[in-house]
Structure formats: C-alpha cells, structure tokens
Amino acid sequence: MDASSIIRKTAIDLRLAPNLADYERERARFFWPVAGRELAGLPGGALNIAWEAVGRHARGPLRDKIAYRFLARDRPVRSLTYEKLAELSSRFCQVLRLLGVKKGERLFILAGRIPELYLAVLGGLQNGTVVSPLFSAFGPEPIATRVNLGEGRVLVTTDALYERKIAKWRDGMPTLKHVLLVAEEEGGRTDVAGTLDLATLMAQAPGECDTAPTAADDMALLHFTSGTTGTPKGAVHVHGAVATHWATGKYALDLHDEDVFWCTADPGWVTGTSYGIVAPLLHGVTSVVDREEFDAERWYGILQDEKVSVWYTAPTAIRMLMKAGADIVKKYAFPGLRFVASVGEPLNPEAVLWGKEVLGLPIHDNWWQTETGGIMIANTPAFDIKPGSMGRPLPGIEAAIVERREGGSVKLVETPGKEGELALKAGWPSMFRGYLNNEERYRKSFSGEWYLTGDLATRDADGYYWFVGRADDVIKSAGHLIGPFEVESALMEHAAVAEAGVIGKPDPVVGEVVKAFVSLKKGFEESEALRMELLGHARKRLGAAVAPKEIAFLPSLPRTRSGKIMRRLLKARELGLPEGDISTLEAGG
Numbered sequence: 001m002d003a004s005s006i007i008r009k010t011a012i013d014l015r016l017a018p019n020l021a022d023y024e025r026e027r028a029r030f031f032w033p034v035a036g037r038e039l040a041g042l043p044g045g046a047l048n049i050a051w052e053a054v055g056r057h058a059r060g061p062l063r064d065k066i067a068y069r070f071l072a073r074d075r076p077v078r079s080l081t082y083e084k085l086a087e088l089s090s091r092f093c094q095v096l097r098l099l100g101v102k103k104g105e106r107l108f109i110l111a112g113r114i115p116e117l118y119l120a121v122l123g124g125l126q127n128g129t130v131v132s133p134l135f136s137a138f139g140p141e142p143i144a145t146r147v148n149l150g151e152g153r154v155l156v157t158t159d160a161l162y163e164r165k166i167a168k169w170r171d172g173m174p175t176l177k178h179v180l181l182v183a184e185e186e187g188g189r190t191d192v193a194g195t196l197d198l199a200t201l202m203a204q205a206p207g208e209c210d211t212a213p214t215a216a217d218d219m220a221l222l223h224f225t226s227g228t229t230g231t232p233k234g235a236v237h238v239h240g241a242v243a244t245h246w247a248t249g250k251y252a253l254d255l256h257d258e259d260v261f262w263c264t265a266d267p268g269w270v271t272g273t274s275y276g277i278v279a280p281l282l283h284g285v286t287s288v289v290d291r292e293e294f295d296a297e298r299w300y301g302i303l304q305d306e307k308v309s310v311w312y313t314a315p316t317a318i319r320m321l322m323k324a325g326a327d328i329v330k331k332y333a334f335p336g337l338r339f340v341a342s343v344g345e346p347l348n349p350e351a352v353l354w355g356k357e358v359l360g361l362p363i364h365d366n367w368w369q370t371e372t373g374g375i376m377i378a379n380t381p382a383f384d385i386k387p388g389s390m391g392r393p394l395p396g397i398e399a400a401i402v403e404r405r406e407g408g409s410v411k412l413v414e415t416p417g418k419e420g421e422l423a424l425k426a427g428w429p430s431m432f433r434g435y436l437n438n439e440e441r442y443r444k445s446f447s448g449e450w451y452l453t454g455d456l457a458t459r460d461a462d463g464y465y466w467f468v469g470r471a472d473d474v475i476k477s478a479g480h481l482i483g484p485f486e487v488e489s490a491l492m493e494h495a496a497v498a499e500a501g502v503i504g505k506p507d508p509v510v511g512e513v514v515k516a517f518v519s520l521k522k523g524f525e526e527s528e529a530l531r532m533e534l535l536g537h538a539r540k541r542l543g544a545a546v547a548p549k550e551i552a553f554l555p556s557l558p559r560t561r562s563g564k565i566m567r568r569l570l571k572a573r574e575l576g577l578p579e580g581d582i583s584t585l586e587a588g589g
C-alpha cells in the first residue's frame with residue numbers, strides 16, 4: 001500500500017473525544033480484572049449479563065432513557081425505556097420460572113427482529129437459562145439440527161414461523177417441551193395446539209424478578225457456527241464475556257452516553273447479540289432496531305431520521321448501498337453520524353473510501369468471529385486507517401501470525417507481510433469455552449496458549465492486520481457463515497442426487513454465493529426442470545440464508561483417494577484457477 005492511500009485522522013474528524021486516544025499507552029496498562037471492575041456485579045461475586053445490561057440501569061439514573069426504538073414498515077415506532085425493558089424481561093424470566101425452566105437449560109428463539117426476541121434474550125439470561133437466538137431465515141433442517149444439538153427445552157417463535165418451519169418437524173425435536181408463540185402480525189393466531197401464548201403468560205407474570213446469581217464461568221449464550229465438515233458447532237459463551245462486550249463497546253465502537261446506535265446485524269448471528277443487544281445496553285445508549293430487510297432508501301432514511309450517531313454494519317450492506325448509486329443518498333443528510341464500523345467479511349478499500357465520500361466518514365473495518373465473542377482487531381476513531389486492513393488488536397488482546405507445525409505446535413511468523421494463520425492469546429473474557437459436546441474439536445482449536453482462528457492473514461510493520469482468506473472451506477455469503485457440509489447433506493436427501501460438493505463462488509456484492517455441484521444417481525437425467533427442483537428442495541429445507549443459489553451437474557465429483565470431495569478443486573475449476581496439488585485426487589476425478 002502506498003502511503004498516500006492512508007486515511008489520516010485529524011482532530012476535526014473526531015466530533016467527540018475518543019475513548020481510545022493513546023493506543024500504546026492503553027494497551028500497556030490494560031488489564032482484564034481492572035476492566036471488570038467497571039461492571040456492577042451481584043452480591044456474592046455473581047455476574048449476570050442481563051443485570052449489567054438492563055437490570056441495574058432500570059434502578060438507576062438511566063431508568064427513563066430509551067433503550068430501544070423498534071422500527072417496522074407501516075407501524076408506529078415502539079420505544080422501550082430501560083425501566084420498561086427491565087420490566088418486560090423480568091416478566092419473561094418469570095414465565096420461564098413458572099414453566100419450571102432452570103438455570104443452564106436451553107432457550108432457543110426463532111423470530112425476526114421484534115421486541116419479544118430482545119426481551120426473551122435478556123429475560124432468559126436473567127433466569128440463568130442458556131440462550132440461543134436462531135436466524136429466522138433458516139429453514140426447518142438447520143433449525144432442528146441446532147435445537148437438537150443444544151437440547152433446546154423452550155422455543156420462542158412467531159405463529160407464522162411455527163407453521164412454516166416447526167410444526168411438521170416438532171416430533172424430531174424431542175427435548176423441546178414448551179413453544180411460546182408471539183403473533184407476527186396484529187390479530188395473528190397464537191392459540192395453536194401444543195403451544196402457549198407468550199403475551200398471555202407475560203400479562204399474568206409479575207413485572208419484578210430477581211436475577212439468577214450466575215457465576216462468571218456459567219454458560220450464558222450458545223451461538224452455532226459452521227465448519228468444513230460435520231454438524232454445526234455450538235460455541236459456548238459465559239456470563240463473564242460481558243467484560244469484553246463492555247471494553248469493545250467502549251474502544252472499538254466508541255460508545256458515548258448520548259449516542260444513538262444502530263447495529264444492523266440480526267441476533268441470529270453473534271454480532272446481533274453481542275452488539276445488537278449486550279454492548280449498547282451496557283453503555284446505556286439508545287439503540288435502533290429495524291425489523292425490515294435491506295433497502296437503500298429505507299436505510300438512509302433511518303440513518304437520517306433516527307439521528308444515528310454510531311453505525312455498525314457489514315460489507316455486503318455497504319456494497320449494496322454503493323450499488324444503489326449516489327443519487328439516492330443525495331436526498332438525505334447525516335449531520336449526527338460520527339462513527340461507522342463494519343464486520344464480518346473483507347471490506348474492500350473502495351468501500352472504506354466510499355464512506356468518506358458519501359457519508360463524510362470512512363468505514364472502520366473490524367474483525368472477530370463467533371468463537372471470540374467480541375471484537376478483537378479494529379480500526380478505532382482516533383487512528384489512521386489503511387484501507388483494506390482490519391486494524392490493530394484492541395487493548396487486552398494479543399494477536400499473532402503463526403505457522404502450524406507437525407505435532408500441533410506453532411511457530412510465530414515475525415516477518416511483516418508474511419502470510420500465516422491469525423492466532424489470539426487465550427484468556428480474554430468472551431473467549432468461547434467449548435464446542436458443545438465436542439471437547440476434541442475445541443482442544444484442536446488451541447496450540448499451547450494460542451487460539452487458532454482458521455483465518456489466514458498478514459501483519460505489517462505498523463502492527464495492522466490484513467485478511468487473506470479462510471484456511472478451510474466454509475463460505476461467507478452476505479456476512480453469514482455457511483458450512484458446505486450442511487448444504488451437501490440436504491442435497492443428498494433428494495432421490496436424484498448421488499453426490500454433492502458445495503463451494504463459495506466469489507460475488508462482487510455478497511462476497512460469495514453458495515454454488516453446488518451434483519452428480520445424479522443412475523436412472524436420472526440432468527435437465528433444467530431437475531435443476532430447478534433441486535434448488536427448490538434445498539431452499540425448502542435449508543431456508544434462503546443457507547440454500548445454494550446455483551446448481552451445476554457433473555458426471556462425477558473429484559474425490560481424494562480417501563473419498564473426500566475436493567471442494568478446493570471444484571472451486572479452482574469453476575474459477576479457471578490453477579488446480580494446485582492434486583496428488584491425492586482419485587483417478588478419473
């Protein structure tokens with residue numbers, strides 16, 4: 001990168017004194033136990049995310065401050081103060097107690113971004129229940145897989161989602177004892193056999209409820225993430241993670257009391273929980289939540305009308321805004337917007353610069369993943385941006401580039417610009433504490449004191465990190481991590497499919513689209529009609545968020561001699577790239 005493309009910050013760029021003003025000094029003096037003292041805690045050394053996020057505010061000076069403004073098309077804005085949010089979360093917590101749901105048991109939530117989703121997360125945590133929000137665009141299979149892996153006992157969902165994605169599959173989720181229904185639209189039916197009406201239960205429950213005295217190491221949240229093979233992995237997060245949410249809300253998002261914050265991520269993905277729920281509430285700011293899907297006009301309108309000051313979004317959204325063109329944005333003004341950050345996929349330099357041109361602010365890329373529970377590497381307001389770089393490790397985070405060696409050890413890569421695997425020194429509070437029921441896979445993610453992220457990156461001489469790619473075959477589409485195995489398995493369930501291999505095909509807007517290659521069983525002929533049928537089959541089972549957008553037929557798929565489908569080779573052939581090392585390719589593949 002030449003020095004002229006660096007975006008230099010001046011005092012004028014900073015409308016408020018940044019929370020992280022002296023990078024080296026803050027990193028040198030930062031110590032997690034000291035940061036933890038900013039948390040209120042509960043008597044006897046207990047720590048509960050819900051108490052930190054909302055319970056304590058509802059009894060303090062922020063009582064009457066707006067915690068959330070929920071937006072939805074054609075509906076009035078629904079605002080909840082910290083006090084009201086605490087009351088509703090407490091009611092939900094009481095509902096769980098009434099149903100006999102105990103500490104450590106699992107609550108799943110499958111809903112769009114409606115208020116009930118947010119108060120169920122908080123009320124569940126308040127009860128000491130382990131909460132797992134699922135993305136509402138998942139189809140029945142990813143939902144059932146996750147509920148079963150997590151041994152879900154309670155599910156909160158809407159009438160519409162229940163009918164479309166749960167009812168017929170419910171027998172396949174034997175641990176699920178209670179389904180609590182919310183009407184998706186006014187007048188929706190919640191008197192469905194085998195379910196309970198959440199609104200009725202909430203109305204009958206007391207609006208006060210003590211907070212479960214969870215320990216910092218008690219499991220709080222379960223976020224599923226995808227790997228290359230096998231079922232999704234349930235990353236276990238604990239109540240103590242709240243210290244990272246607090247520190248990163250302060251340093252990476254630069255939250256100040258008077259901010260209006262908009263995190264566009266859905267709580268079905270870790271960003272939407274850590275930063276759509278926990279971090280902004282910890283800092284006592286007002287958050288905007290929009291129920292609708294992306295729409296350029298709508299989004300500019302929200303930034304303007306809601307007077308958003310700190311915006312946390314994703315590269316796909318930025319690229320969609322870029323694509324929508326400059327004319328739309330001219331109709332809007334964002335005088336209050338002071339900081340924009342993005343996460344989840346590589347943020348191309350053009351997108352960083354587009355922000356500067358169109359919003360008057362560059363986009364600040366940051367990096368983290370489900371397993372890290374919170375932002376680890378970031379571009380923060382006070383510091384120069386090198387467009388295309390993810391930034392530098394935050395205070396309390398030690399990062400490195402490493403090379404894996406035989407026998408499981410790693411060697412640090414010291415040379416600036418040399419590629420290796422991004423590793424983090426274990427021990428930050430929001431580090432995942434396990435993959436549910438998969439101790440071996442968890443252990444394999446570590447080498448000594450280093451957690452190995454599975455991402456390839458470089459570090460430059462100034463300590464900035466640059467994303468190179470994934471070390472495995474997982475796919476990032478519109479910021480969502482998709483496991484090829486889950487897609488292949490769904491395709492294989494179709495009577496015509498003999499084998500399936502799934503790759504991420506580069507796409508200028510959403511990063512990658514899911515593309516599947518299938519070979520057919522004897523007696524089936526490839527045809528356009530069958531291709532459409534397979535696309536429909538996958539979409540019905542997996543949901544729009546996971547299903548392939550493209551399917552191609554091949555006479556057979558390339559496999560290694562040990563029988564594994566060589567996705568890497570499928571991808572190279574698709575893109576016309578060199579095939580690389582194919583020494584393990586089975587003859588004829």
Ligand code: AMP
Pocket residue numbers: 225270271342343344345346347365366367368369370371390453454455467469470476479480481
């Ligand atoms: P998830 O666990 O679903 O949040 O996905 C995490 C993965 O997304 C990381 O391991 C990276 O591969 C990718 N990712 C997250 N943030 C960035 C970023 N700023 N630049 C490039 N890739 C990113």
